[in-house]
Amino acid sequence: MKKLFCLGLIALVFSASSAFAAKKKVLDAKIDQAIEDFYEHTTAGKRLAEDAAGMLVFPSVGKAGFGIGGEYGEGALFVKGKRVDYYSTASASIGFQIGVQSRSQVILFLEKSALNKFRSSEGWEVGVDGSVAIANIGAGGEIDSKTLNEPVVAFVFGSKGLMYNLSLEGSKITKIKKD
Template identity: 45%
Template sequence: MKKKNILIPGLVILMLLAVLAACAPARIHSGSSAKEIDLNVDASLDRFTRDVKGASEFLASAKGVLIIPKVIQGGFFVGGQYGEGALRIGGKTIDYYSLAGGSFGYQIGAQQKDIMLVFMEEEALNKFRASTGWQAGVDGTVAMANIGIEGSIDTTKIKDPIVGFVFGQKGLMAGVSISGSKFTKLTR
């Protein structure tokens, strides 16, 4: 009887790893080209502005926007996430970044999601760009914004220097956070 109890957690972990491997695109291993990243960023921005009322106006007031589309996250008590994206200023790609993070604690499942950091102040954007490995929650606080019931952003209540959004989730993951995630500039 005890052998079966030990075997079940092992099988669950193996199944989660298989699901994560099946969901993970080849870009994790080889890195995406600048063109691939820009196409994915464009699609993510289009989805965000189409689905969220007031998004275009909100993004137009930003000093810079970092979009990391198709972030892969998975875990079973120990988890990780990875994605590649672009920093845009004035609608133009300035730099490319990766997001990588690991965590330990209550989490189970696998998912794909889009992450967006909106820099509302020039000082926060400059600090991010000058960093060699900017870590959310350590090098800067990211206020995670909620999208309203009607799919809208209440811009009158957002006063933080950096505002984060997680959207477009596919899959099932208990426990979503970007705290501790590290953003590193890529050469593309």
């Protein structure tokens, strides 16, 4: 029974990806709000974003798990302040995890070569096609200086819900078309 529940949960998360796929106009509004929230969350992150080669914004990544888990979200890539493409992020996992969570993610490509590698891939997998450092924000909203030396840095914020297990490792990011 537990296995059936877990398989059903995974199927629900991934089937929801197409059923709940946001319309372009709605997604754009959510992305704009997420960027505003990100800039309010950390002024150092805002300064870093302004200098980054690219910024990938996922306003809402939903994750659910009970032993077996999955997550999905849609967002957009910005280059030089302009929205250039839309992407989805998805992953599945097995292991100790329980709960449901929704969070926002901003991934900054600090080096042009990392951005070019990301954009030229058919599907970019975190930890396989590129390493992503999760930013540690200290007192006063400052970012750990060790993180600033990485070519790709992620910020996770606005978590709603409770989930034990935070990692972007294994997330597959794929270009999508939006109407």
